[in-house]
Amino acid sequence: MVLKFYAPQFVGGGIAIVALALAEKQAAFEFVPINMAVKEHKTAEYMAMNPFGQVPAINDDGFAMYESRAICRYLDERFADQGATLVPKAMKERAVVEQAISVESMTFSPPLSKVVGELVVKVRRGLTPDQALADEGLKEISDKLDVYEVILAKHNYLAGDNFTLADLVHYAYAPMLAEKGVDIMTVKERPNVARWWNELMSRPTWVKLKAEGMKSTV
Ligand SMILES: N[C@@H](CCC(=O)N[C@@H](CS)C(=O)NCC(=O)O)C(=O)O
Structure with a gap:
């Protein structure tokens, strides 16, 4: 079946x-x-x-x-x-992918989903977003993206030179913010993050x- x-x-x-x-x-x-x-x-x-x-x-x-x-x-x-x-078989390559997924699920997604909750979900429901809460979340994400900039200066994708599940998990929330005009992924201060993100957004799938x-x- x-x-x-x-x-x-x-x-x-x-x-x-x-x-x-x-x-x-x-x-x-x-x-x-x-x-x-x-x-x-x-x-x-x-x-x-x-x-x-x-x-x-x-x-x-x-x-x-x-x-x-x-x-x-x-x-x-x-x-x-x-x-x-999406997840390489070789032990050390897989470990690096899992490391990047842990960063995403433990530290990137939580503030991002909070911001999406305020600026996307509440707005969609006709409620007033808490801008202070959203700003706090955006600051946390921005701090993470500064580190992503260092990582992505070294290789094309988050866990090396190939697209993996570590990159794929980032499609969850950031595109929803971009659709609301909140650009955190392609700011000029983080050129490598912008390059990576633009490539993800134009991936044919x-x-x-x-x-x-x-x-x-x-
Ligand atoms: N950690 C779960 C989160 C699932 C989740 O929060 N789903 C939301 C929609 S995005 C949902 O079903 N909300 C309705 C509810 O909780 O009743 C996952 O990654 O699948």
Whole structure:
């Protein structure tokens, strides 16, 4: 049975990175749209796959899992012989990728998702954003990006000269801010971050996903 991908028709957050990983792996899958407005992610059937009642989730012939980064790692092994290699097999190369993913999930994403919560989600819901909270988050991200600038001066991508899952996880939130006119990724003070980010934003799989949205491949 073909792998099922459960998510709303929205390219953002963990949903975006799983959708992009599927595209990078050239994986066959069925997209199952989840309507969050009517709480389809809280039904007993859905929560049997993800007891946290959150999107995204996958079901690979009876093997269900959630947590976007964990799903991406699974997809990389599940479709090992096709598409891009997201996590290298060699121990030290893999360790460097995992190191960069830890930085993203522990220190980059938390302030970024806080800023997205204020400047994107609240605005979408007609609520007033807390600008002080957003500014605090932006300062934290800016400090991280200063270090990314040092790293990206040494090699093309975050974990070496190849695109890996370490880069892919960064598609979760930063594009959502850019769509609201908040540019933190391509400022001229960080030319290597800007080069890296512009390259990520023009990666063909991403351009296609943004243009076409989520679509089954079977
Ligand atoms: N760490 C999880 C986060 C999942 C998550 O926060 N999903 C949000 C949408 S982006 C959600 O389902 N929110 C609805 C809810 O929590 O009820 C992942 O990376 O998959």
